Amino acid sequence: MSKQSLIFLLTLSFLLSKPTAETDFRCNCEDESYFFSIETILECQRISDFLIAVAYFSIPIELLYFVSCSNIPFKWVLFQFIAFIVLCGMTHLLNGWTYGPHSFQLMLALTVFKFLTALVSFATAITLITLIPLLLKVKIRKSLDRHTILDTTLVELSKALDLQNCAIWMPNTSKTEMNLTHELKGRSFSKAAATPPISTGDPAVREVKGSDGAKILNPDSALSVISGGGGAHEPPGAVAAIRMPMLRVSNFKGGTPEMLPACYAILVLVLPSEQDRSWSNQELEIVEVVADQVAVALSHASVLEESQLMRDKLVEQNRALQQAKQDALMASQARNAFQMVMSNGLRRPMHSIMGLLSVMQDEKLSTEQRLLCDTMVRTSNVLSTLITDIMDTSGKDNGRFSLEMRYFELHSMIKEAACLSKCLCSYKGYSFVIEAEKSLPNHVMGDERRVFLVILHMVRSLLNGSKGAGCLTLRVYSAGGGQGSNEQRWGHWRSNSSDGYVYIRFEIGIRHIDSPEENIVPVIPYGGNRYYGTVEENMSFSACKKLVQLMQGDIWVVSNPEGFDKSMALVLRFHVRPIAGPDISDPSDRVHSNSLFRGLKVLLADPDDVNRAVTRKLLEKLGCVVYAVSSGYECVSALESNFSATCQIVILDLNLPDLDGYDVTTRIRKFRSRNWPLIVALTANDDGETRDKCAKIGMNGLIQKPGTFREISDELRRILMQANRILA
Structure with missing residues (x-):
């Protein structure tokens, strides 16, 4: 049963405890002047008394059931209430036999029960004071602001106990002194900023701090004198103090928050000096109950403050996330618009160039012209692949490249790469030499355009990192060749390779003619090797290396190359077409x-x-x-x-x-x-x-x-x- 229900039952008992009927039923009215006779009226009253007695006896049984099944405080108050109700029921029950002739013993018993009812009623009324802390609790909980809780506590305690003053002392941040933070003087609040602090080593402070209950202080102690508020000419009355734990919230994000003691406060209560009162045990019990309720209310206030702080942070985070979402959406829209413009601006001209080159390939051209035309077609395909990669990477943000695996003619691709490399070398003032193994397979499967792109990247990197004149050499041979191959980098692939695959090594080296040391661009390390070029070229080499690894190959700068000043190597795996396989000639030849x-x-x-x-x-x-x-x-x-x-x-x-x-x-x-x-x-x-x-x-x-x-x-x-x- 809740404490509010207890209040309701006490009120109900007073409403039901009405004076019993008079035992002397002498009426001056005549019987024939009323519709009902005297006997009929007395009979109705007798029945009513019996019914009231039954109700009085049933209520204690219900209360006993609730007391036995519930863990409620102040059970002795309930037992007083039960006794009061039982005695009231007995008076009504005995009163039912007084409407007719009755004996002296009946009157004596009725008088005894009435006297006992009066005593229990008075005792029950006196014990109502124990419910004051519950009323204080209700008022304290109306607000969950720390200062409001403490100020309400001072006001309600002052009203309930008729105090001269109430004060709350709290330690400073270093916990070396106690400062007066809240005080009640003459029903008005004031901040005692000029009040001198009290050391935490004060005997009264240590006594209150080390005790869990209320303590009566010495009137001469610093807590008593300063909290009394009367000064030296007006000594305070009896002073009581109690320690109130101040809790803080811990692990608030983990679900149910944990409450940990952060510090403590001392509640000091001063009785009026002119009334010559002293603290009773009942009053001290009220103070202890109120202190506990204030501690609980302050803990709830801490939870509320923490939750409001978390809510403010979440609101700010949500606002920032919404702004970031809008910014990302605008950036995505701008990127998509840029991508569309760039896609149309780059791919449309390339469509015309590649289409015209395709038409030129069918014209009657000399061998050299056809080689140049085929090289331009191949270069256009490489450029088209780069444009597609740029558009796909900027649109999907995954950094992945799609491979177009199909059979192609390796010999033709090498010739076209050599032709374009020769043109690049001539522009830079270098001669060009190609050394290809004659036993290389011709029809292999791989991404022809990307292999062509990697070879051109190697040529460009070596030429851009050099000045002066010289010679650039392209060597192509299978993994079984002995042209200074770097076995430790790619030899382990052959042991794991199955039939039908071949590993081709492309090595490009450059040799300078009377090139001074200062003509070589400073060396920049990359991946354990030493790579010649600018930072931008190294970034390009990094992307090229990822592309080669995607094709299950490797590319690196050869350290201490034989016969070259600088050299780069590329190893790729190709699937060789079976001899009895289908014709893989270019579809354009038969279309x-x-x-x-x-x-x-x-x-x-x-x-x-x-x-x-x-x-x-x-x-x-x-x-x-x-x-x-x-x-x-x-x-x-x-x-x-x-x-x-x-x-x-x-x-x-x-x-x-x-x-x-x-x-x-x-x-x-x-x-x-x-x-x-x-x-x-x-x-x-x-x-x-x-x-x-x-x-x-x-x-x-x-x-x-x-x-x-x-x-x-x-x-x-x-x-x-x-x-x-x-x-x-």
């Missing part, structure tokens, strides 16, 4: 003989004049009949004309000026068959979202700019073969 594209009617929509002309030339080179337009409305109009009846493929640039490629596709699929004509997207962006969106609205394929002759033919062949399977 003209493929009758799949001959007479194929294609509608091309591209807003860029140069790109449109180049793409049209490539399609015509495949054997297609091309009708080209420059806008979305022109494309829709062309499909509504006679050309639409025989049009088989529509190639749409997604960035058309009026209607973009998505809108044109939606209109075509709305009024035409889902599977015919075939629609191919032409875009400079090739991310997953763009490809998925094109597939959802009904496009059959996608060609990314810059598109080479082989890539365009491969994509068109794929969608035509897929359409033929669906129609079949």
